[in-house]
Amino acid sequence: MAEAPFYKPPEDCAELEYLRQRRRALGGAVPRRVIRVPALAAPELEIFTDVIETSVGREVATTMAAVRMLAMLMADERLGKLIVPIVPDEARTFGLDPLFRKFGIYAHKGQLYEPVDSHLLLYYREAMDGQILEEGITEAGAMASFTAAGTAYASHGLNCIPFFFFYSMFGFQRVGDSIWAHGDARGKGFLIGATAGRTTLAGEGLQHQDGHSLLHASTVPNCVSYDAAYVYELALIIQDGIRRMYEAREDVFYYLTVYNEKYVMPPMPEGVREGVLQGLYRVRETALPPDRPFVHLFGSGPILNGVLHAQELLAEKYGVAADVWSATSYSELRREALDCERWNRLHPTAPPRVPYLTQQLSARPAPVVAASDYVSSWPDQVARWTPQGLTPLGTDGFGRSESRETSRRFFEVDAAHVVVAALYRLALEGEVPPQRVAQAIADFGLNPETSPPRIS
DSSP states (O other), rough: OOTOOOOOTTTTTHHHHHHHHHHHTTSSSSSSOOOOOOOOOOOGGGHHHHHHHHHHEEEEEEEHHHHHHHEEEEEEETGGGGGGEESSEEEEETTOTHHHHHOEEOOOTOOSSOOOOSTTTOOOOOTTTTBBOOOOOOHHHHHHHHHHHTTTHTTTTTOEEEEEEEEEGGGGHHOOOOOOOOTTTTOOEEEEEEEEOTTTTTTSSGOOOOOHHHHHHHHHHHEEEOOOSSSSHHHHHHHHHIIIIIIOOOOOOEEOOOOOOEEEEEOTTTTOOOHHHHEHHHHHHHSSSSTTTTTEEEOTHHHHHHHHHHHHHHHHHOOOOEEEEOOOOOHHHHHHHHHHHHHHHOTSSSSOOOOOHHHHTTSOOOOOEEEEEETTTHHHGGGSTTTTOOEEEEOOOOOSSSHHHHHHHHOOOOOHHHHHHHHHHHHHTSSSSSSHHHHHHHHTTTTTTTTOOOOO
């Protein structure tokens, strides 16, 4: 038997013909993904009109806005049954409880117990036809549900649109390998890093204070990540995300950071769609004349409010002009810039392409100061495409504070530190005297001898 030769049946035998038939039925000799479900037309932005318009002039947290947008999608006659809301344990923390009564929490045997909150209008209502997947304290289990729903277009011929809400710290840090596998499986859907930020989620302890998940997200090739500040930004991103994933059938999925800090939301300006989706757009130009020293200020998430305040302080106290930009995605800016560089490298005789970021700043080249609620590496990744350099301010390190204001002062991402960084950059350019920087440090009561937050 050890020396017996291989046996090959005759080509026209019944056994080989059967094997060939089965292989043809399975799609051929080379494994491939066959998508039989038709493309799904994305909703128009108008589906979120009520959320956008009712937030104007009111203090709203983007986490709450995201939940309202989810509710709008679930109530839609065409899309509603395809939406798969997923939450590990903190449904009430994220404000998902208004969905319990109308849509229910899925339980294959129905409600078998009396919930402790049964006396409330919005109690934990479980039902066999419930739509919300409330998985308990298991991000891994919830991520498995996210992947099952996000790949259903291929495995079951069904365009499911999952929205997985979780503490932003407990996503890429806790189940990052599963998120990578989701991308590898070409899964779709929205990962929602709720209660995001290292200084914005106050009082929850270091284990909850996320300042690096966006950097993790940028390492997954087909993960599109955004750090939105305003409700209309979030609406534009979600609407376009559905378009890209389910209508254009791009093999991408989304990671969105949303926050629990309430602040006044502005109306959506005209013509901002491209900038929001590309990753950068100007939210407020300077009112000072063009002969003043000038800088660009980038802000993201709730930190954008401090950057806007820094613009006012620079103008009123130090005679410096600044344009303020909302940086919604440094990873998207970087990817587009790298694509431009690659194209130029492979087409050396053609006119070079200019990255979007460089285009936006070239009309008035000036230093950039970028502040966010994430580590300084997040904005620093686009520095080399800015015409006159970028100074990143981020939340590097650990920090314990009883208020957002003191936490942001500790991490040096508040308005005072944005002002000092801007003045220092201008001093290096010879636009302002160094004494003005020293004066600002004194004005804000900053201690130049404190240790960096990273090592405190």
